[in-house]
Amino acid sequence: MDLRYTASELTFRDELRVWLGSTLPKLPAPPPADDWPARRRFDAHWQRLLFDSGYAGVDWPIDGGGRGSSPIEQLIFKEECERAGAPYVGVNFVGLLHAGPTVIAEGTVAQKERYLAPILRGDDVWCQGFSEPDAGSDLASLRTRAVRDGDHYIVSGSKIWTSHAEVADHCELLVRTGDDGHRGITWLIMPMDADGIEIRPLRTIAGSTEFAELFLDEVRIPVENRVGDENDGWRVTMVTLSFERGTAFVGELLESMRLLGALHQVADGLGLMDDLGLQRRIGHLTAAFDALWALTKRNVSEAAQSGIPGIGGSVFKLSFSEHAQALGDLAMEILDRAALSGDPLCGPDGTALGNEAHLHAWFKSISLTIAAGTSQVQRNIVAERILGLPKVR
Amino acid sequence: MDFRITDDQKELADGIRTVVAGRLSLEHLRMNEGAEAAISAKDWSVLGQTGVFSLTLPEPEGTGLGMADAVVVFEELGRALIPGPLVGTFLAASAGLVDGSAEGAVQVGVHSSGSDQILVAHLSSLQALLVLSGYHRTTTARILTPAPSLEGATRIAAPLCPLTPLWHLPSLPAGDPIADVGSRLVRDGSLLTAALQVGHAAETLDLAVAYAKQRQQFGQPIGSFQAVKHICADMLVRAEVARSAVHAAACLADEPDVVASEAAGGGRSAEQVMARAVMGAKVLADEAALANARAAIQVYGGMGFTWDVPLHLHLKRARVLATTFGTVGQLSAALSALT
Numbered sequence: 001m002d003l004r005y006t007a008s009e010l011t012f013r014d015e016l017r018v019w020l021g022s023t024l025p026k027l028p029a030p031p032p033a034d035d036w037p038a039r040r041r042f043d044a045h046w047q048r049l050l051f052d053s054g055y056a057g058v059d060w061p062i063d064g065g066g067r068g069s070s071p072i073e074q075l076i077f078k079e080e081c082e083r084a085g086a087p088y089v090g091v092n093f094v095g096l097l098h099a100g101p102t103v104i105a106e107g108t109v110a111q112k113e114r115y116l117a118p119i120l121r122g123d124d125v126w127c128q129g130f131s132e133p134d135a136g137s138d139l140a141s142l143r144t145r146a147v148r149d150g151d152h153y154i155v156s157g158s159k160i161w162t163s164h165a166e167v168a169d170h171c172e173l174l175v176r177t178g179d180d181g182h183r184g185i186t187w188l189i190m191p192m193d194a195d196g197i198e199i200r201p202l203r204t205i206a207g208s209t210e211f212a213e214l215f216l217d218e219v220r221i222p223v224e225n226r227v228g229d230e231n232d233g234w235r236v237t238m239v240t241l242s243f244e245r246g247t248a249f250v251g252e253l254l255e256s257m258r259l260l261g262a263l264h265q266v267a268d269g270l271g272l273m274d275d276l277g278l279q280r281r282i283g284h285l286t287a288a289f290d291a292l293w294a295l296t297k298r299n300v301s302e303a304a305q306s307g308i309p310g311i312g313g314s315v316f317k318l319s320f321s322e323h324a325q326a327l328g329d330l331a332m333e334i335l336d337r338a339a340l341s342g343d344p345l346c347g348p349d350g351t352a353l354g355n356e357a358h359l360h361a362w363f364k365s366i367s368l369t370i371a372a373g374t375s376q377v378q379r380n381i382v383a384e385r386i387l388g389l390p391k392v393r
Numbered sequence: 394m395d396f397r398i399t400d401d402q403k404e405l406a407d408g409i410r411t412v413v414a415g416r417l418s419l420e421h422l423r424m425n426e427g428a429e430a431a432i433s434a435k436d437w438s439v440l441g442q443t444g445v446f447s448l449t450l451p452e453p454e455g456t457g458l459g460m461a462d463a464v465v466v467f468e469e470l471g472r473a474l475i476p477g478p479l480v481g482t483f484l485a486a487s488a489g490l491v492d493g494s495a496e497g498a499v500q501v502g503v504h505s506s507g508s509d510q511i512l513v514a515h516l517s518s519l520q521a522l523l524v525l526s527g528y529h530r531t532t533t534a535r536i537l538t539p540a541p542s543l544e545g546a547t548r549i550a551a552p553l554c555p556l557t558p559l560w561h562l563p564s565l566p567a568g569d570p571i572a573d574v575g576s577r578l579v580r581d582g583s584l585l586t587a588a589l590q591v592g593h594a595a596e597t598l599d600l601a602v603a604y605a606k607q608r609q610q611f612g613q614p615i616g617s618f619q620a621v622k623h624i625c626a627d628m629l630v631r632a633e634v635a636r637s638a639v640h641a642a643a644c645l646a647d648e649p650d651v652v653a654s655e656a657a658g659g660g661r662s663a664e665q666v667m668a669r670a671v672m673g674a675k676v677l678a679d680e681a682a683l684a685n686a687r688a689a690i691q692v693y694g695g696m697g698f699t700w701d702v703p704l705h706l707h708l709k710r711a712r713v714l715a716t717t718f719g720t721v722g723q724l725s726a727a728l729s730a731l732t
Contacts, residue, residue, distance in 0.1 A: 001402060001461045003644045003651050005394050072394050264732045276726055283728030284721075287673030291634045294396070294641035301396040315633045318626070376619075382629055383622035387602045392617035 003297065005072075012069070013076045019053055020084040027087070034209050036091065040125060040167040043090030047122030056120040057096070059245065064104035065116050071245040071304040075296070078247055082254040089251075091164040095119040095126030099172040101243040102187070106228045106236045115170070115189070127168035129159035129190065129214055130237075137377050139174075140182045140234060144216060146175035148223070153177070153188060155219045165199045165212040168192045173221075178231040187233035189225040196220070206363035207342075246299030246313060249320055252368075253296065256324050257289045259331070259361055262354050267334045269347050281330050288323045292316060314378045314386075321368035321375060328362030396640070402465045405458075409469040412443050419474055419703060426555040429548070430518050431476035441497015445470070445479070446486040450495060455486075459647035460581060464588035464639050471592020471682075474706055476556035478502040478515050480585045480717075481523050487581065488574045490536055491521045502540065503582060504565070505717045514713070516560040517543055524565060525579050527719025528672045529727035534575030537568035554709035576664075580646060583671045583718040587639045590678035590714055593707045594632040597682075597689035600704065601625055605692055615692070624692060628685045635674070635681035642670035661731070669731040672724045679721050682711035 005013065027046065031038035050056045058077045060066020069077065080086075089096055100119045103111055118124035135142040144157025155175055162171070171190040178184030190197075196219040202211040228236035264282050267273050299312035332339045338355045339362075345353050369375040383389045416439050425431050440446065447455035448463045456462075463483070470479055481503030486495035493499040499520040504513050505527055513522065519540035526532040541562060549559040571578070602625050605616030615621050645652050645667055656663045686708035690697035697704050715721065 001396060001398055001640055001644060002648065003394055003396060003641065004648055009394065261732055264729065273729070279726040279729040280722055281725075282732050283672075283725035284676065286669070286728050286732045287638065287676045287725065288634070290641070290670065290673045291638035291677050295634055295637035297394065297396040297641070298637055301394065305395070305397065312633070315630050318630050319634050376623070379623040379626035380619065382626035383616075387622075387625055387629060389602065389605060389616040389622050389625060390614050392613060 005076075009070075009072055009076060012073050013080060016055070016077065016080050017084070019055070020080060020086060023049055023053070024084055024086060030087070036164060036167045036210070040091050040164075043087065043092060044122035044125075046087045046090065047092065047096075047120075051121050056122075057100070059097075059243070059247070060100065060120070061104060064100070064112070065120050071247070071300045074245055074247050075250065075300045078250040079254065082251050082258075091167055092119065092122070092125045094128045094163065094168075094172065095124060095170075098128065098240055099126040099170070099189075102172065102227060102236060102240040105239050105243070106187075110224070111189075111227065124169045125164065125167055126170045126172060127162050127165045127192070129162055129171045129173040131161045132158060133160050133213075137374055140185065141180070142174055142176060142185065144173075144175050146177050146186060146188065146221070148177075149220075151223045152220045153186075153223060153226075155188070155190070155216050155221055157216050159214040159216070160202070160211075162199075162212045162214050163210050165192070165214060166201070171214070174233055174237065177233075182234040184231055185233040185237075186230050187227045187236040188221050189227065190219065190221050191225075194219050194221065204363070205366065206360065244313060245303040246296060246316075248313060248372075249317065250296060252324070253289065253292055253320060255361070256320075256327055257293070259354075259358065260285055260289065260327055263327075263331050263334060263358065266347065266351075266353055269349055269351055270334070272334060278334070281326075285323060285327055285330070288319070292320050292323070295319075314373075314381050317368075317372070318375055318378050318382070321365070324361075324365040324368055328358070328365040331358035332362055396644070398465065398640075402462055405462060406465050406469050409443065409445075409466055409473075412439065413469070413473040413475070417473065417475060422474060422476060422556065423703075423706075425476070429558055431515060431556045431558055432518075437477060437500060438497040440475070440477075440479075441495065446483050446497060447495040448483075449487050450489075454495060460584060460643040461640065461647050463581075464584060464591075464643040467585045467588035468592040468595065468636070468639075471589035471710075472596040473592075474556070474596075474703065474710060478519065479589070480582050481519075483585060484523060484578045484582055485521060485536075488571070488578060490523075490571065491538065493520070503717070505579075505582060505719075507719065507723060508716070511562040511565060512549065512559045513541070513546075513562060514557050514559055516540065516546060516562075517548075517558070522565075522568075523571075523578065523582075524568060525575070525582055525718070527717075527723065528579060528583060528668050528675075529719040529723040534571045534578055535568040536571050537566055541566055554706070554713050556706065557710065557713050579718070580667060580671055583675050584639065584643055584646060586714050586718050587635075587642075587671075587675045587678035590675075590682035590711060591632065591636045591639050593711045593714075594628070594635060594678070594681035594685040597685040597704060597707050598625070598628040598632050601628060601685075601689040601692040604689075608694075621692060624688050628688050631677075631681040631684055635677040638670075638674040638677045642667075642674040645670050665731050669728060672719070672728050672731075675718060676721050676724050676728070679711070679715040683708070683715060686711055 057066030058069040059074045062068035146153040146155045173188045173190045177186040196217040198215040200213045201209045338345045384391050448458045481501040485491040485501035500518045501521045502519040503523040505525045521538040522540045524535040546560040552559040608615050652663045656666045690704045
């Protein structure tokens, strides 16, 4: 049990620091929120810079075109990028974190040649068509239907929570080709320029428009776009989860720690820190985020040794999402009336309050106990798969 | 970096479990409930012979291990509800302050409460008493040798924990300052107390899960109901998060170079990095121990409210430990200065 980086891990970190230090100042200013075409250009540029310097796909295996870094190096990569203020994974998070790894694990040689390199270079953007209005936590009940017609599938139905659909080139799509349940599902690559796709933006409580609904009306998808066998799509989807190395939400955790530090300074500037209750809440969140950082290191260490994703991810997400919400609520209380403004405001001493960032984080925190497995589903997973409590539905 | 528990550490924990199962079973320990001496001199020496107090002493006196190993051992001692001044005796042995402490031939207490009430545990069995602060305030570390006299001390007739006898003292003698290792004793004492608390959190989780699998109501195990499952899942989350914090702080105690590098990166002193890690660990471990004991009692239902079922012993011990080396409130308030 140790926290000491090895010499090669330190070399990786130091080289990355140098590269980030010389590269980030040259980045253009980020585009305005919700200008998704501009966002795509910005993110694609960043991805190209990563690619040209050998940092694209640090979490992808070498035979998939990635860097094949160890889980510890992946953790270092995320930590250093966050601390240096590098852009987030961006509009192609589905391609980089999910669809790409799926094609690597389950795609044909032709599919790998066609789809992988453009993701790493920043040329192609992917979106995800998994959830449906009637298939959320119970994803396997999805009903979007694909009917075989010669060398095509004809797909009709609707999808929801499809991030960045309006700027995507491809969609990883789960469809029903067989009977009800897990065994009648197939994994397809849908070209987003095909006829019959209607994209309807979905506005979140934060006012943002990254989500969309997809309405599919007899969309023709070539059979060669199928990944894995027909009716084997559920297994294909699960295989992808084995790419998870315990580093999910690392960026969000480090951002929460940074926001907490900033909030503490704001509270200090507002003369609020004599309040013992406030001291305790800030101190408690400090303890919790530090502990979650330690838990991340343990989960990543386990993944590094066993190669199997630790179930610790559920434990992490349950705790982190609740503490992120507590941070958001605390920020709203400290900012008081300033929290009613999405426009940047300054305190009496003229320093920026960061209210717009805290407001954004507060909204985002509300989604954390819902997205990527609700906390209720996560508790069932923890109880049944870790603690071995009986599964009764 | 490899932050997993090592095979050697697992063996260490298994070794403690074997000793506990053979010679320090809960059934055996509970014979002393309400007694003036919570653990016999013979049983105390079993702990000494097992090496519990000399883990971090260099060989041949000790095992030459680090705090990362010691917290693994103390988690097991917490799980097993071992009574007696475990932390004080370890600290006295680790700093060579009291002869016989490493071997378990003597008991050394620690008084680290910031409260005005001077309630000393195990007083009639103590050869010496360490007086330490928590991380939330700075005072000079002291050692009282011999331990304060029983004359003038009033034994508490109804102590909260039946295996933690208490004496009320009007005041403490001045004793001798231990300046050179004082801050290390505060660090290690806080860490080992937190490790005991993780043990309570982990044991009550295991007890609750085992009961939820076996107890039938409405024709099925109560563990099949989501309402019960979610209580147990939350218990696991609390225990794992607290354990991660304790292990990280213990590693930092063993790895001053990592502390120095974190301090340099975060614009803080090495002492601040260490204090933040240890205080955070103690806060989360206290909370996990108390909340999990409560949750386990809830899962057990009415049986959890009985004296026979040992859950109340975990709850009460956790409460005792939560008043040492700084409370959750004191430590979390102090932590805000290091955010």
